Amino acid sequence: MLAPVLSPTIPESLDLESSSTSLARSGSPARARPRRLSYARKRQLFLILLAAPAILYVLAIAVWPMAQGIFYSFQEYSLVRPAGRxxxxxxxxxxxWSDKTARQALINTFVFTIGAVTIEFVFGLGIALLLWRDDLFNRIVLGLLLIPATVTPLVVGLIFKAMLNADYGVLGYFLAEAGISGPRGLLADPLLAxxxxxxxxxxxxxxxxxxIxxxxxxxxxxxxxxxxxxxxxxxxxxxxxxILPLLLPAAFLALVLRMxxxxxxxxIIYVSTSGGPGDATTTLMIHGVKQGLEFxxxxxxxxxSNLITACIGVMAVMFIFLVRPARNRNA
Structure with a gap:
């Protein structure tokens, strides 16, 4: 009588463990762990989310209106006849270019910009050299000198308009009496305004x-x-x-910002002269506002508006090309 052949029995728990291990090794989706983001990826996502509100704000406030301005500049668009665009x-x-007022406004803008920025740079550099020494007196003087920059330009224009008035102004009355200005004051003189x-x-x-x-x-x-x-x-x-070569980065920043x-x-121009007398003080910004809000x-x-943006961009590039060779020579 033949004895039954005994096959080795495998414990059930060991069998389940080995099967689960094989499934995990084979990449079964039921046992696969989710892939974690690396630190660099998390940092990138954090920076993107942190900058998202600012980017959306710039797109809504600056980029979109600029794109609309470029689009409207190629159209005949009047608010009096909006359907006839x-x-x-x-x-x-x-x-x-064919408009005499626009050409005069362009010339006035360049004269104002070059004259004001040049004088401000020369005076500002002189004041900065005088206040270079770090002591109590210079700190007090610097704090007092910064008061004009904290006043709103609109208020500055109104104050000087009143001060230069030839009838009752603190300065204008004596200037008119001395014959330095005309009977209507400096702001009413086409050559001096x-x-x-x-x-x-x-x-x-x-x-x-x-x-700066x-x-x-x-x-x-x-x-x-x-x-x-x-x-x-x-x-x-x-x-x-x-001093001057090493000061070029700060000078470049100051000149570009003020330009x-x-x-x-x-x-200042709108509240003091409104572009007058005649077109003597009409700048591109004043001309553009009149075209949009008056006409x-x-x-x-x-x-x-696009012409102003293009001119500013060209002048900024010119500053870069003027400053870069000097910085390379001193490097």
Whole structure:
């Protein structure tokens, strides 16, 4: 009688464990663990979420209106006849060049910008050099000098309009009596109105220029200046060969910021002269506002706005090309 063949029995628990292990190794979706994000990926997502509100704000407030302005500048679009909007190509830009008022506004804008920024830079650099020493007196003087920059340009325009009035102004009355200004004051003189507004802008924004340049001076390495003084370099040589070249980054920042702000000046001119007398103080911004809000010509106003943006961009690029070679020579 044959004995039954005994096969080795495998415990049930061991069998289940081995089967689950094989399923896990085979990549079964039931047992696969979710893939975790790396630290670098989490950091990128965090930075994107952190910047998302600012990006959305810039898109809604700056990029979208700019895109609309570019679109409207190629159209004949008047708020008086909004249904008659049609595409006209470059006609609005050609009309700007053929318009005598627009050409005068462009010239006035460049004269105002170049004159104001140049004088502010020269005065600001002089004030920054005088306040370079860090002591209590200079800190008090710097705080007092910054007061004009904290006043709203609209208020500055109204104050100087009242002060320069030839009938009751604190300055205008005595200037008219001395024969320096006409009987209607400086702001009513076609030849003196724009220089007077440049002087007002210089009074307000020279402290800001001085503050930026002073910050650049305080960041200069003192060991180089001390070594040059030990070697016998005079004050003029130290300024021309060391201080001024090392100050170029701060000077570039100050000049670009003031250039951008001065080229689109509006508040001071609007409340003091409104572009007059005649077109003597009409700038591109004043001309664009008149086209859009007085004549309701949105297409022409958009063309003026785009022209201002293009001019600012060109001047900023020119500053970059002027400063970069000097920085490379001193590197």
């Amino acid at each position: 049609r595409f006209v190509g470059l006609d609005n830009y050609i009309a700007l 724009l220089p007077t507004l440049i002087a007002v802008d210089v009074w307000e924004w020279t402290p800001l220029m001085a503050l 340049l002073l910050a650049g001076l305080k960041s200069l390495p003192t060991d180089i200046l001390e070594a040059a003084q030990v070697d016998g370099a005079t004050s003029a040589q130290r300024f021309a060969l060391i 951008m702000d001065a080229f689109r000046v509006f508040d 309701f010509n949105i297409g022409r106003a958009s063309a003026v």
